[in-house]
Amino acid sequence: MTFKVLLHIVKTVSAIYAKRFNINRDEIWYLAKLQEELGELTAAHMKATRRGRSGSATPKELHAQKEDEAADLLAHLLLYADRNNLDLEKAIRRKWMAHLPAEIMDKQV
Structure with missing residues (x-):
């Protein structure tokens, strides 16, 4: 799946979510969601590595929580980049x- 396809899917889901919960997605919202999702990924990681309370969750469930939170963070990064006209593909090529x-490089392109 390309960034473009993934972004289309993420934007569609985000629009549904915003409409359902009457959320105004302004500049601050996009940035704040990144911070929120990073916090949730951090909490999931802490639980999975037994540095936080994991309750009765199994290692498999804790791993799935990390995956889910990492997916949320990636999705919100794509939304933030789109909102701010950031070309992540171009930036990765340039920076990484x-x-x-x-x-x-010849094999990658």
């Missing part, structure tokens, strides 16, 4: 892929 040797 520039460090790859040419022979690896």
